[in-house]
Amino acid sequence: MSPDVIDAPLELASWLARIEPDHVEGFALRMREGTLHLLAGEPELGALAIDFTRGASGFRGPRARSERLVRACGVRDGSRVVDATGGLGTDAWLLASAGAEVELIEQHPVVAALLADGLLRARVQHPDIAARIHLQGADSRAVLAPQMAAVTAVYIDPMYPPRRKSALGDRRLRLLAALCAMSGQPGDDVAGLLAAALTARTKRVVLKRPLREALPNGVPDPSYSLSGRSTRFDVWRRTGP
Numbered sequence: 358m359s360p361d362v363i364d365a366p367l368e369l370a371s372w373l374a375r376i377e378p379d380h381v382e383g384f385a386l387r388m389r390e391g392t393l394h395l396l397a398g399e400p401e402l403g404a405l406a407i408d409f410t411r412g413a414s415g416f417r418g419p420r421a422r423s424e425r426l427v428r429a430c431g432v433r434d435g436s437r438v439v440d441a442t443g444g445l446g447t448d449a450w451l452l453a454s455a456g457a458e459v460e461l462i463e464q465h466p467v468v469a470a471l472l473a474d475g476l477l478r479a480r481v482q483h484p485d486i487a488a489r490i491h492l493q494g495a496d497s498r499a500v501l502a503p504q505m506a507a508v509t510a511v512y513i514d515p516m517y518p519p520r521r522k523s524a525l526g527d528r529r530l531r532l533l534a535a536l537c538a539m540s541g542q543p544g545d546d547v548a549g550l551l552a553a554a555l556t557a558r559t560k561r562v563v564l565k566r567p568l569r570e571a572l573p574n575g576v577p578d579p580s581y582s583l584s585g586r587s588t589r590f591d592v593w594r595r596t597g598p
């Protein structure tokens with residue numbers, strides 16, 4: 358474990374142990390005031406920590422249920438959702454705030470450690486919501502499987518390729534994109550994730566994309582889409598057994 362994170366709580370040790378030097382090349386990980394931070398080499402990208410108790414992550418209950426993502430996933434109390442592209446965990450927190458049990462899958466070991474740290478701290482203020490989020494460090498394409506039929510929805514929010522203007526807005530997402538690009542993932546595998554999600558034969562698959570972006574070739578048309586000003590949620594519903 359890097360000496361910079363030696364003060365990390367014990368519960369984080371197994372997540373930090375998965376990080377290899379090339380996962381953080383050009384970046385640094387530090388514990389500051391009890392919070393794990395990722396620091397970018399480029400000063401304008403700044404630092405990244407995951408705090409579920411602030412800003413947009415802070416709302417819950419009825420307000421969460423009216424959100425497009427929650428409606429797209431068909432969440433009710435007790436629903437089970439697989440969030441196959443964990444990222445900053447904002448969407449997972451929203452889904453859990455609306456009452457879903459969320460399997461949160463993130464492939465990048467540094468991002469998974471930041472999520473684990475955020476969830477540990479969120480347990481203190483919002484134990485009920487945090488307890489509904491189950492973090493897994495894995496490649497979703499390998500773990501989404503047909504036996505997931507009992508799950509209400511698989512949700513996918515792949516990273517936009519770094520050149521996209523729409524990816525430039527949120528500094529935290531830019532930092533995440535820079536980290537993933539440095540580890541050899543210039544953009545996420547939309548077609549592969551979608552194929553794996555559709556194989557899982559869940560009641561719904563939900564894909565978030567920029568409003569005007571076409572689906573990859575060969576993908577079946579979604580059952581419907583919920584569109585906003587800049588993004589849309591494409592929803593595939595399975596009716597049969």
Ligand SMILES: C[S@@+](CC[C@H](N)C(=O)[O-])C[C@H]1O[C@@H](n2cnc3c(N)ncnc32)[C@H](O)[C@@H]1O
Nearest residue numbers: 442444445446447448463464496497514516545
């Ligand atoms: C745009 S971010 C997701 C943002 C997230 N919805 C949120 O609310 O913060 C995409 C994330 O998916 C992860 N990812 C991409 N492909 C993946 C895969 N095959 N399995 C697991 N995670 C993946 C990336 O490492 C990145 O952290």
